[in-house]
Amino acid sequence: MSGPLLELEDIHVAYGKVEAVRGINLKLDEGRITTVIGANGAGKTTLLSAAAGLLPWRGRAQYQGRDLARMSAEDRVERGFCLVPEQRALFGDMPVLDNLLLGAYVRRRDKTFVRKSLESVFEQFPRLAERRAQEAQTLSGGERQMLAIGRALMSQPRLLLLDEPSLGLAPTIVRDVLTRVRGLRDQGVSILLVEQNARAALDVADHAYVMDTGEFVLEGPASDLATDPRVIATYLGGSSD
Numbered sequence: 001m002s003g004p005l006l007e008l009e010d011i012h013v014a015y016g017k018v019e020a021v022r023g024i025n026l027k028l029d030e031g032r033i034t035t036v037i038g039a040n041g042a043g044k045t046t047l048l049s050a051a052a053g054l055l056p057w058r059g060r061a062q063y064q065g066r067d068l069a070r071m072s073a074e075d076r077v078e079r080g081f082c083l084v085p086e087q088r089a090l091f092g093d094m095p096v097l098d099n100l101l102l103g104a105y106v107r108r109r110d111k112t113f114v115r116k117s118l119e120s121v122f123e124q125f126p127r128l129a130e131r132r133a134q135e136a137q138t139l140s141g142g143e144r145q146m147l148a149i150g151r152a153l154m155s156q157p158r159l160l161l162l163d164e165p166s167l168g169l170a171p172t173i174v175r176d177v178l179t180r181v182r183g184l185r186d187q188g189v190s191i192l193l194v195e196q197n198a199r200a201a202l203d204v205a206d207h208a209y210v211m212d213t214g215e216f217v218l219e220g221p222a223s224d225l226a227t228d229p230r231v232i233a234t235y236l237g238g239s240s241d
């Protein structure tokens, strides 16, 4: 495939009369980590939810060169388009293993697919293998985020949309989670990473967009934005972790 894996053009999303996303343009290249950073309330979750088909939106969107608006939820999953939501949305009273198996629900009849996916997830997250019989709600915050990502990997995605994986995690755990996200990128999974934690996101990403009240205000290689005085003043100020 030539061209970007995901291309969003002039996307608008509104809650009633209030426009939370106001004409954004984004290109995501295959095999890279693209991040959208922005403060609380900037519209990051709204943008991801719209892209994942969970909210109505206006504009043009293409995934693998196809019109995203015409893709059903099943189509998206089959084509490897997978959202890891902000709240992690795990089934707390179900074992880790059952939470993982739900990630392959669409392919559940393909036993080989499910077995291979599970082997690969357990290989990448040995902690989940150790805790496979444990209820999800008994996991630590970092382990729950790993489980949310592991569940997404069960569908063998090509594009992972990660909404704020650092939320509520201690700095060392954030680094651990994002190092694994980079590992996924190195295995060929493309990533759209949405984060309030600008420093951590710019550290791990290849390309970055800065979102402010529903619009993208800056764009560039992540390493350039990490040293951009405007980004430092507004998004990196004071936090040195």
Ligand SMILES: Nc1ncnc2c1ncn2[C@@H]1O[C@H](COP(=O)(O)OP(=O)(O)OP(=O)(O)O)[C@@H](O)[C@H]1O
Pocket: 015, 020, 038, 039, 040, 041, 042, 043, 044, 045, 046, 047, 164, 196
């Ligand atoms: N269900 C909703 N109904 C009405 N307004 C909403 C709804 N969800 C979000 N908003 C508003 O839309 C704007 C963008 O919210 P959004 O959750 O997308 O921001 P965000 O960048 O993800 O923030 P955070 O970093 O805190 O997760 C905010 O002003 C928010 O109050």
Ligand SMILES: [Mg+2]
Pocket: 044, 045, 046, 086, 164
């Ligand atoms: Mg959000």
